[in-house]
Amino acid sequence: MQPIYDPRLGDVESDASSPKKHSLLALAGSLLVEVSLPKLALAFLLLIGFPALLLGAAPIAASIWLGEIFGKVMVFQAEIWSVLVLAALVAAALFSSRRLFRLAEHNFWSLNALAVQPLYAACREALRQLAERKIAPGTGRFAAMRAAAALLAGLVICGVALLVLAWVWPATLFVADIAILDAPRRFVGAAFANSAALVSAYVAVAALAWGVADATMAQPRDLESFDPPQQGEEWRVVHLSDIHVVGERYGFRIESGRHGPRGNERLRQVFEMLEALHAREPLYAILITGDVTDAGLSTEWAEFFDMLERHPALAPLIAFAPGNHDLNIVDRGNPARLDLPTSPVKRLRKLRVLSAMDAIQGARARLVDRAGGGLSKSLSVALAPHLGEIGSFMDAGRPMFSRELSELWTKAFPLALAPDREDGLGIVLLNSNADTHFSFTNALGMISLEQARAIDSVMAHYPRAHWIVGLHHHLVEYPRPAKALSERIGTALINGAWFVRRMQSLAGRVVVMHGHRHIDWFGECGGLRIVSAPSPVMTRPDGGPPHFYVHRLAVGADRRLKLLAPERIELPLAGAA
Incomplete structure (x- = not known):
């Protein structure tokens, strides 16, 4: 039986969400047609409007509260028992002010992560994209242009912010009395003006x-050469990324649509090759830097587990960090879909990741002790008291507002696989995904300050150890022109440059490995070695065979971590589109 068109090859519907088949403008057009406007409006109110209102209302509330406290003091100052009343008022004031400050701070940083830093990053990369059309990469002028674009972006955003500040300043009201509550429209307007002024x-x-x-x-800059062979121990680490497991035999992938192999056949080939490599010469670790699944679905995690069960020798070597496809894809067939912040579905995807991490590396990976420094209990031990609640939530999607389940995700990162001795090699796994609720903005990344501080704590606790830092998003844009602006601003780690500056002091002890861009790159920035992994399941842009690397790391006589020449493993092209 021969159909007119073989359905196993897919068709145009399989490419509906593929950025490789559609431009960012085309995807935005379909988004405008299909997006749910009521849900978009409600999401805007919950993510931007409500935090802005609370942030702007904080100074008004503080001034009202201080005025009331001062008035009470004046009333009670002549009474004998006024000291007791005053002490109670001061205690209540201190408690309330801390809560008010924490609330204002939380909403301020929420607005910063959602709008401020992405705006600066987008402006910087847009300027670089324009300038790179006339300057050859790899030259001194190219590096100078990148630096100048960053400075110009800062000046442009600074100028726009000052204009906004001047525009809203007449409407601000930071000091008021309780009578303003009788005019709610004025209060709300002043709160939003205050918020705009503070943020600007x-x-x-x-x-x-x-x-x-x-x-x-x-x-x-590109890494000019690898380090020569070293005396002593050498660690062989396989770096995979963006394996995009699908849940159907002929399932398409979001990124490549019908291009590339159908289903997971190529990934099965990868695991078979890894088994042979490990049997020939033992591997130290298999690091997967995100996008284990194509859309974070339970069927995709099930396929991943089924494949690992066929390779029991590899499972104890695997360590993985979450990618944007594991967490932020709302609907794999429709980029216009969005989750409301109150929806249980985003938390469900997070719990699937935690469950998978627990099953694969839970006994080996440990949380960071934020208070005392160093590493604390394993992920499995940390999750054990919450298994009943996790199971209940994953079964019924309730309770929607469980504080414990929300904190579980935040406290889980960074995860660390400790070195086997004080001068050994450890692995730190980060969550670099921005907390987005919109498929169209799913690829943005951000490293939290808490994770960066936790890395410092781990490094200080193991002063002689060396580390691989694994995350999904790329820290810097590679020193080469991008084909489209969407590649730079749609997938960016928006505070990547800040994170590089924090990591530079660890340059001799750390190699950073990431994925996300589906291409291989060996480079450095300020002495920090950075390695990008290609996707072994996607068809390469140049039509060549997909591949992955076995990296070789060692410690030199100068006690610095060395990156030796890797072994490149190519897969056969059979099964490619």
């Missing part, structure tokens, strides 16, 4: 500081 003032200063910092830091 911060942006004006921060954008200029970011621009100067990005302009003066070392620019990324």
Whole structure:
């Protein structure tokens, strides 16, 4: 039986969400047609409107509260028992002010992560995209252009922020009395004006500081050569990324659509090759830097587990960090879909990742002790008291507002696989995904300050050890022109340059490995070695065979971590589109 068109090859519907088949503008057009406007409006209110209102209302509430406290003190000052009343009021004031400050701080940083830093990153990369059309990569002028674009972006964003500040300033009201509550429209308007003024003032200063910092830091460059062989122990680490497991035999992948192999046949080939490599010469670890699944679905995790069960010798070597496809894909067939912040579905995807991490590396990976420093209990031990609640949530999607389940995700990262001795090699796994609820913006990344501080704590606790830091998103844009602006701003780690500056002091002890871009790159930035992994299941842009690398790491006589020449493993092209 021969059909007119073989359905196993897929068709145009299989390419509906593929950015390789559609431009960012085309996907945005379909988004505008299909997006749910009521859900979009509600999401805007919950993610931007409500935090902005609370942030702007905080100084008004503080001034009202201080005025009331001062009035009470004046009333009670002549009474004998006024000291007791005053003490109670001060205690209540201290407690309330801390809560008010924490609430305002939380909403401020939420607005910063959602709008401020992405705006600066988008402006910087847009300027670089324009300039790179006329300057050859790999030259001194190219690096100077990147630095100048960062400084110019900071100046542009600073100027716009100052204009906004000047525009909203007449409507601000930071000091008021309780009578303002009788005019709710004025109160709300003043709160939003306050919020705009506070954020604009911060942006004006921060954008200029970011621009100067990005302009003066070392620019990324291709790694000119690998380190020569070293005396002593050598660690062989397989670096995979973006394996995009699908849940159907002929399932298409979001990124490549019908291009590339159907189903998971190529990934099965990868595991068979890894089994042979490990039997020939033992591997130290198999690191997967995100996008284990194509859309974070339970069927995709099931396929992944089924494949690992066929290779029991490999499972104890695997360590993985989550990618945007594991967490942020709302609907794999429709980029216009979005989750409301109150929806249980985003938390469900997070719990699937935690469950998979527990099954694969839970006994080996340990949480960071935020208070005492160093490493604390294993992931499995940390999750054990919550297994009943996790199971209940995954079965019924309730309770929607469980604080414990929300904190579980935040406290789980970074995860660390400790070195087997004080001067050995460990692995730190980060969650670099921005907390988005929209498929169209799913690929953005951000490293939290808490994770960066936790890395410092781990490094200080193991002063002689060396580390692989694994995350999904790329820290810097590679020193080469991008084909489209969407490649730079749609997939960016929006505070990547800041994270590089924090990591540079660890340059001799750390190699950073990431995925996300589906291409291989060996480079450095300020002495920090950075390695990008290609996708072994996607068809390469140049039509060549997909591949992956077995990296070789060793410690030199100078006690610095060395990156030796890797072994490149190519897969046969059979099964490719």
